Amino acid sequence: MSEQLVSARITPTQHLNILSQLEVSRLLDASNTGIYRLFRQCALAVLTHGNYTDDAKELLERHKAFEIRIIQQDRGIKLEVKGAPAEAFVDGRMIQGINEHLFAVMRDILYTHDEILDNPKFDLEDSDGITNAVFHIMRNSGNLRPRSRPQLVVCWGGHSISRMEYDYTKEIGYQLGLRGMDICTGCGPGAMKGPMKGAAYGHAKQRIKDGQYLGITEPGIIAAESPNPIVNDLVILPDIEKRLEAFVRTGHAIVVFPGGAGTTEEILYILGILLHPDNETMPFPLIFSAPEGSRDYFQKIDDFIGATLGKKAQEQYEIIIDNPEKVAKKIKKGTKRVRDFRRQHSDAYYYNWRLKIDTEFQQTFIPTHENMANLELSKDLETHVLAANLRRAFSGIVAGNVKDEGIRAIEKHGLFQLSGDPEIMQKMDDLLKSFIKNDRMKLPSDVAYTPCYQIVK
Structure with a gap:
């Protein structure tokens, strides 16, 4: 059975409803900037939301006829899509969340290329310059919450996990949500969706109406991990290194669930940072957790870390098996230490400027x-x-x-x-x-x- 495709014109409901003529020309001029190709690829990933695949090449080849272009009007802009997946629409109208994600993609790609990558004020060969660039991208997205206490929990884990593991991530998200914690993930399926879904339920029980479900991604990975429907704040960083830095600068604690090579990459990233002497006294709660049936997963991860990075690296995290409530309580207590530390050192709650990240990781x-x-x-x-x-x-x-x-x-x-x-x-x-x-x-x-x-x- 062939996939249903639709064509439509879309008006932004939240992000970036006006563009300059230069911005429009840059988005459409693939020969000079390459931005159109990048925008098309990310837009297609957003529109295939719910139809998860982890093969970006297969996705692009399956939708070779897909087109997206900007219609510039005096009163604003519209997007015209041709050959778009039908699941992005209901009764001829684009689903609200997908609309927001689509225009967030446009916002971040334009801002990154116009204000960061092509701006001599940002030295992307310098550690402080990279950190500053990540901050500006996050601030421009509107996803930093300067008036909130430290409560953003980064959840890492695989997109390809078992049903048992997925349900476990939901339960931990639920326990975190009951305690007022917000969730940040890579925004895709599996261990990236489960904690958000659980937290949304916990927030609903506590009548928390402004819970944040922040998805952080980058162009190379978005097709394999398209934003799940619970993400209400989406930001696209230009590469994996800046994406990882955005996680640890904006998050206040990290919970890691079972995953694959990508999850191991994330574990190695945070451990390498926490092992830096300048970060020795900085509180940063880090918990590895899995259901009883996946106990062996973190035993293997722990063994690998011990054999490669040593005992000091193993001391940076705690492994908690099959106890979502304990995880949530530990995270809640840990974020209080983060708050006290930030207050003591007059550091921002919403962006961890003091965290030392070596250029090797940037x-x-x-x-x-x-x-x-x-x-x-x-x-x-x-x-x-x-x-x-x-x-x-x-x-x-x-x-x-x-x-x-x-x-x-x-x-x-x-x-x-x-x-x-x-x-x-x-x-x-x-x-x-x-x-x-x-x-x-x-x-x-x-x-x-x-x-x-x-x-x-």
Whole structure:
């Protein structure tokens, strides 16, 4: 049965209802700026909301006829879409949440390219310059809440998880929602949707009407993790590194659920940051949690961290199995410590300026075959540098699994090659094999998962 497609004109209901002629021309001029291609790709991902796939290449090829263009009018703008997925509409009108997400995409892509990437005032080779750029993107999106106490909990975990694990993420979200906590995730399905859904129920019980469900994504991943319907604040960062920095600068605590290579990348990122001496006294609650049936997942993660980054890294987090209420209470108590610390040091509640993030975690890593092969994965490195390189390795695997450019690179040049210290590579191989065995690399399908990488021992 062929997929139903529709054409329509859409008026913005919340974000960016006026554009300059220059902005319109930039969005439509693929030959000079490439912004149109980026906008089209992200817009298509938003419109396929609910029809989850984790193959960006397949999504783009399935909708080759999809078009989106801007209609500039004296009283504002409209978007005209052709060949759009029908599930984005009800009775001929675009679903309100999808409308908001679509125009949020336009807002962030335009702002990032006009005010950040092409602006000499932002030095994106400098650590402070990158942090400042992330702040400006977040502020422009309107998603920072300066008058709120620290209550934003970042939830990380996989898009490909079992029903048991999904229900568990909902229960933790519910317990957090009952305690007035807001939720921030990568905005996709699975462990990114569950906590938001649970928190929305908890907020409803507490009659909290302004709960925040913040989704943070980037162009390369949005097609694999299109925004789920509960996201009421969406922001697009230009790359994975700035996306990760946005999580830890705006969030006040982190809960990690089972996942795959992407979740491991996120774990390595936050651990590398917390291990920096400048962050030693800074409270940042970090909890790993899973249902009893997935206890083995975090045992393997803990073993991998101990074997690669050592005991000090293991001391940065607490593992709580099958106890959502305990997780929520710990997070609530931890965010109070965050509030007290921020107040004591006159730091903003809504953006963690004091957190030291080394440039190793900020520099954009493009996972080409050459860059992946040249990654140094050795115990002779400083711990935070090893964490940064391991993070890059897992980021490359994510790209090869789900991102359009990564999938095409694998098809053209073969598997990514990864090599390094024998013990590190053995532990990485064991961990990745466990992800494959438990369908954590990609969404389950009729076609068996084919690795995009090779561990060279």
